Amino acid sequence: xxxxxxxxxxxxxxxxxxxxxSVLGSAAxxxxxxxxxxxxxxxxxxxxxxxxxxxxxxxxxxxxxxxxATLKAFALGAAGSLILGVVLVVGRLSDHRPVRWxxxxxxxxxxxxxxxxxxxxxxxxxxxxxxMWALALGLAVxxxxxxxEVLRAGINSVPKGQxxxxxxxxxxxxxxxxxxxxxxxxxxxxxxxxxxxxVTLKDTSLGYIILYPELLATARLIASNxxxxxxxxxxxxxxxxxxxxxxxxxxxSALATWIEKRGRRTKTGISVGPAAVPPEVQGASDAVGGxxxxx
Amino acid sequence: MNVLFDHFSxxxxxxxxxxxxxxxxxxxxxVLGIVIAGFRVSPVPPLRFFGTAWVTIxxxxxxxxxxxVATFVVPEIFFPGMSPFLxxxxxxxxxxxxxxxxxxxxxxxxxxxxxxxxxxxxxxSFSQTLRMVVLPQATRTVIxxxxxxxxxxxKNSAIAGAFSVTELFGWQKAMSDLGYGIVPIFIWVAIGYLxxxxxxxxxxxxxxxxxxxxx
Numbered sequence: 459x460x461x462x463x464x465x466x467x468x469x470x471x472x473x474x475x476x477x478x479x480s481v482l483g484s485a486a487x488x489x490x491x492x493x494x495x496x497x498x499x500x501x502x503x504x505x506x507x508x509x510x511x512x513x514x515x516x517x518x519x520x521x522x523x524x525x526x527a528t529l530k531a532f533a534l535g536a537a538g539s540l541i542l543g544v545v546l547v548v549g550r551l552s553d554h555r556p557v558r559w560x561x562x563x564x565x566x567x568x569x570x571x572x573x574x575x576x577x578x579x580x581x582x583x584x585x586x587x588x589x590m591w592a593l594a595l596g597l598a599v600x601x602x603x604x605x606x607e608v609l610r611a612g613i614n615s616v617p618k619g620q621x622x623x624x625x626x627x628x629x630x631x632x633x634x635x636x637x638x639x640x641x642x643x644x645x646x647x648x649x650x651x652x653x654x655x656x657v658t659l660k661d662t663s664l665g666y667i668i669l670y671p672e673l674l675a676t677a678r679l680i681a682s683n684x685x686x687x688x689x690x691x692x693x694x695x696x697x698x699x700x701x702x703x704x705x706x707x708x709x710x711s712a713l714a715t716w717i718e719k720r721g722r723r724t725k726t727g728i729s730v731g732p733a734a735v736p737p738e739v740q741g742a743s744d745a746v747g748g749x750x751x752x753x
Numbered sequence: 754m755n756v757l758f759d760h761f762s763x764x765x766x767x768x769x770x771x772x773x774x775x776x777x778x779x780x781x782x783x784v785l786g787i788v789i790a791g792f793r794v795s796p797v798p799p800l801r802f803f804g805t806a807w808v809t810i811x812x813x814x815x816x817x818x819x820x821x822v823a824t825f826v827v828p829e830i831f832f833p834g835m836s837p838f839l840x841x842x843x844x845x846x847x848x849x850x851x852x853x854x855x856x857x858x859x860x861x862x863x864x865x866x867x868x869x870x871x872x873x874x875x876x877x878s879f880s881q882t883l884r885m886v887v888l889p890q891a892t893r894t895v896i897x898x899x900x901x902x903x904x905x906x907x908k909n910s911a912i913a914g915a916f917s918v919t920e921l922f923g924w925q926k927a928m929s930d931l932g933y934g935i936v937p938i939f940i941w942v943a944i945g946y947l948x949x950x951x952x953x954x955x956x957x958x959x960x961x962x963x964x965x966x967x968x
Binding site for chain 2: 462463464465466468472476479480483484487493494497498501503567570571572573574575578579582583656660661662663664666667674677678681692693696699700703704707708711
């Protein structure tokens, strides 16, 4: 903590004070947890039977199916959003005014609307019988707009000289975008793009509202269909499903952090690490040390 | 057109509901976010750990799941019979607090260490350093991300409508259940949200331009 803006390196008095706060803080946090657990168990939410339901093979198959359904919607939505993002950013940076306006209006409209509203409208209006496609399309439209803005920021961050040099070499505009600007933009923005994919993954849970049987909808179904001693196992189901979501999102975030680290290491294409360490060793240590984002 | 004029009072209630839940959960999120950010930068390890766990868990959980938690778990721990509005505001506020915490923390992180060192060597106390040196500089960096977080909160409040809170998504659902065409409904709901989000970004732009200084 020596490099903290707020706190100087603690002296003897501050060390004592910090210890006291540590003890008090731990006690308060523990007390909160204990109160929660006691209250829940006194209502019977933590009984063994509530957790036994996850031993039934039927429920396990349900959860596995739901994970697959979630990942399916996520894959479709993510792929669609990336494609749409590229299309929209090309439109937004177009030389033709109508195209530019159209792309800008599309991005501004769908980016500032709640995703749920869009998904619901698509589902009710056009794809009532295909809730997976409605969900995937909604995810693609909303996140595509966000990805387009991310890519635009990336393209704007490419030094002007790159573009000028490419034009000076006689490249056409499409070539400049496809071979010079886009690769650098994607590379600079990869961590942000993946963070947005984490958002996409979390947003698949909106499928629950349009009756798509993804993880959250299945959780609710399990909880309301398997009463144990006349009580519904909402608490245990939410804990289990929450853990699954957390694991999936953290894996994706870890990927983003790992890529960010790699990107930082060789931003200029020149090894910036200490000269004594050969690049292979550095790569290996990075691969091991990828910690999830936000930690 | 008809759908709005036939059900204008319901639309108005929904619009006000969206505003209310946005304001209340923004307050909850800001208070919690500041507290948790304080935990995360504090020199006390358990509090730092608690802050980190808070942010990691809340940022990586779908908001819809938090609404389920608010509906089915929170009433078991606290008082049964809390209103859906309060529970939804709590879910939304808790979720957003993790983002606000991160924005504040990175805002504090952008203040150069030398500023605080200089303040300390001038003999300013901790609270003086915080109040007169660190916070004024951190606030300016925080405003832009804060505006997008609060706009995201406004958009996320739509999920509350699916958990029986009166707001605009609920109106959309009710109208489409009544058999009105989805496109006009969508347009009116969209306008409702656009008014709110434009107002928020306008307010923040105003604040930002007022606080602007040459660096």
